[in-house]
Amino acid sequence: MTTVLLPDLGDDLVHVLNELEKLLLTYAIWESEGDVEVGELPAPLEGRVALEALQRVSSMIAVTQGRRAPVVGRGGRLLAADGRYELVPLRLVDVAQADVDTLAAAARVLGDPDAGDVVREGLEEGRADMSGAGLVLRAAQLAALLGLAATDDSKLLCGRLAAAGPADDVVLTAGQQDAYQRTVTRLNAMWALGDPAERYHYGDRGAAAHGRERTEPDMSALPAGTHLAYRRRVPNMVHVMATRPDGSHAWQFTIADESDGSFGESLAVKVTWEAYAAFTQIPDFFAALASRRPMFLDEVEMILKTLGAVKEIPKGGRAR
Structure with a gap:
């Protein structure tokens, strides 16, 4: 047991x-x-x-x-x-x-x-x-x-x-x-x-x-040898990844803008089973989504940067 x-x-x-x-x-x-x-x-x-x-x-x-x-x-x-x-x-x-x-x-x-x-x-x-x-x-x-x-x-x-x-x-x-x-x-x-x-x-x-300060984000739960990264696909998608040194990913999930353009934006977090481990490995990210309730992908990108995520540039691409 x-x-x-x-x-x-x-x-x-x-x-x-x-x-x-x-x-x-x-x-x-x-x-x-x-x-x-x-x-x-x-x-x-x-x-x-x-x-x-x-x-x-x-x-x-x-x-x-x-x-x-x-x-x-x-x-x-x-x-x-x-x-x-x-x-x-x-x-x-x-x-x-x-x-x-x-x-x-x-x-x-x-x-x-x-x-x-x-x-x-x-x-x-x-x-x-x-x-x-x-x-x-x-x-x-x-x-x-x-x-x-x-x-x-x-x-x-x-x-x-x-x-x-x-x-x-x-x-x-x-x-x-x-x-x-x-x-x-x-x-x-x-x-x-x-x-x-x-x-x-x-x-x-x-x-x-009691004046306790918020602790710094803990990324130690990520799979060994990986780091938190993301890739922005203009204009409506951000991929969040645990990236290995060879560029492959232990897991990845997507945050997409699914708005119809009429008012504000509608963000959808799409996590398939391969990335369920992210819930336990980067809880600070999901906590930030819940507390800040971002409406735009730029806000999601700022949260990721705060957590120390590395922005990846696709081959042949350029930074946004």
Whole structure:
């Protein structure tokens, strides 16, 4: 089993788990009733594999969330170093690594435009109430949240919470509170794309009151030997990449201007499964998108420059 650190998001996380279960149950029912051909569903959607993995993970997560937690003795509060300011609790959840890997694979399939018509039909016409795009995004965010790499900060918090027990209130030390602030920034980047309103609930007021400064962007999570880069394709597209020394890319995704030219611009972030790792490797970028809400590609380019991204010039091209 693997122990992951998750925020108590009340009903939010449980609602998403329920919606994803409805989606995967759609595929299972179609399969059992013979509405899809053998082999038509890609792994791990086929044979209820992803559904059963999600159900096991959900059973472990649900009891740590919202009103359910105190009922089962897992409702300990998390308090700031002053002992008075209550923080959003973090919960320790034991999940099987194989199930985490299965859900990550399912998220990649759901987001793959070449996965097949049956996958698209399930997203658009299945039992879930969320939109197909919303389900794909939430599946990717759940996989990123469960697969978030451990840091010294998260290990420190896990140790503190494990020593106290799930029902006990925990008062953090000043150092542990700093670790909490850095950790919840990463968690918020995964689950809420860095939404500042959501981040505020974790205790930004306390951080501001104590004068803690914003840390510099951390690019150390990028794949070894790569650097953050981007390429501007005039007039309506920016490619964001983790670039290797030979010029190839570990991943890349696109931000496109899809406006009709009538008023302002409409920017769309297009991340296929090959680039899902970007959610965990450059969370500061997605946090900046959420907080600044750029309307123009020039603003996106400025965010990338702030993060130290290198502007690549296509062969035979010239800088804009």
